[in-house]
Amino acid sequence: MRHKIAIFIVLLSIILSACGSNELSATATPLPTETPVIPPTLTSTPTTPLAILLLPAEMDPEASNLYQKTVYDLAQASGMRFQVRNTMTPEEMTEPGLQIVVAFPPDPGVAALAAAAPNVQFLAINIPGVTAAGNVSALGGNSQSDITAFLAGYTAAMITDEFHIGMIIPKDDADAQRAAAAFRNGMIYFCGLCKVIYFPAFCLVENLQTCYPQYIEIPSDEDPARYGPYADYLILQRDVDTLFVYPSVAEPDLLTYIGTTGAALIGAVSPEERPGGWVMTIQPDEIQAIQNAWPQLLAGQSGLTIQSPLGLSDIDPALLSPGKQRLVQATLTELQKGRINTANP
Template sequence: MRVKNFFFMILIVVILSACGGSATEIAGPTAVPTHTPVPTATMIPTPSTPLAILVLPADMDKTTSDLYQKTVYDLAQQSGFRFQVRNTLTPVDLADPTLKVVIALPPDPGVATLAPSAPDVQFLAVNIPDLAAGGNLSVLAGDSQVELPAFMAGYVGAMLSDEYHIGMVIPQGDLDAQRAAVAFKNGMAYYCGLCKTFYISEIVYPTYVEVPPDEDPARYGGYANVLINDRKVYALYIYPTLANADLLSYIGTQGVMLIGTSMPETRPGGWVMTIRPDTIKAIQTAWPSLIAGQGGINVQSPLGIADVDPSLLTPGKLRLAQETLESLLAGRILTGNP
């Protein structure tokens, strides 16, 4: 009996060995081949990669600084350039043989002197005064147009004001200001056509007041009061040469709306928007010429809308204003003829 049990046990072991395989193997899921995507090609800078330097003041506010840095960084990446930011610029920086582009903002790091010493580098001076374009120095100056901002101020002022009660303060005897006054009127007409009002009034809008050239700036507020109190103006545009911070701050306390080309550091009450040169877009426009080695040009800054108060200029009205500005810049609207 014991012998039979022994042989029976051996038979069981033999059967199990034939069917089960090695006892140390652990069954697992079958591997499924996968496709590894090829990574997107990115530029790997090398010591020979061309370099662009952006020179910014150390005390520039972070938001503005970040915007300039991102703008030039994106342009550099798209063109296969390296990118660096400096607060100053020295002859040692220009000794780098890979340096091809320098974009400098005020205060002036001395580009008029540095540019001739580096003829293979294209310089763009952004809003640095008293510089002339030439050689390898291009200049982006503040927009000198007076009619486009005035047209937009008339257009938006009419859009926001009851019965189109808008007015403008201009310097007396200034021919540029006279052209701006015509553009202001045409901006209003472009928005409202004949601009017929419900109430009959002896005052024709837009209405203007002129400031004598020898007037004390401290007395400018009295001229604004003529429009606000006597002529019931609800939205004002102050010609840029008269628009000092004290005047704008005072008007901001009078319960009227303001549109201007430069907003004071402390936002005045009723400030609707700023119509100012779009420096970022100008840099983007100038970039292809800079990297192509074409310099010595005057770069015109297109106008843009900034500092918008959405409680006054709602998104829908802002869209209309932006569309009108784009048409002005494209020449589809003429400021002298609505």
């Protein structure tokens, strides 16, 4: 009996242990991990380069608009901002992105402005006393009086019957003397021997080999108010029909007076009020000069002396027809390329 009880207890133990093995074992739940968030890196936006045009407030509106359009177009094509100002101080040279300043006379203080911003390129347009140095490039001071006079003589001979042309020059001026010779060579370049059919009386009386061109010199101490009689000498006594006036004696009153005589005029400086008979002006083309200099300024080249190409302006088509104008322009192009020698064409 005891043996049976022992067997029963053993079997019961086996059964109970088997049932206990079906219980689920507890497993640890892993804790969630946090992924670190990296903030974006802040980068500075590059400043758009800036070009500033310094113009006097009193500049002729038409000229001012032309210069503004020129520099604006260049700045836009270069991906730059553009501003027009009448004045600027050295303290304002810290303008973000400032790269190029183009300045016109009167001098807005280019030397001080350039010293305050050594990395900015300046272009001074015909400003007296400002020369190319450091970060300042300068336009002007390049004499081309021989080319101007040669073209004036060429044009005057082209439009004047019997080549009755003349020139007013200052006395005892070496550059004016070279210009006078170039004026004559310009006439010869157009007409060769320039033979006339009807010889003026003075030419026969004085037994001159060449009647034209005629010249008159104005003394350096002469009162500009008395320049008129010098023009009268050429027009009345020498029968000159077209005149070229050397720039240093081209006083407005003289040009206005010549305009009342019926004679034609060619000048090297645009008059504020165009006189009667004004054929054209031969003068430096500042617009083209700025356009030519712009790539060098963008490249950071400094201290440049820029020579303006010459251009034709103030043309009266009634005196210089479009066809003749094309001939004059073609001759000017050849002169500036050095293909015509003004001293020996």
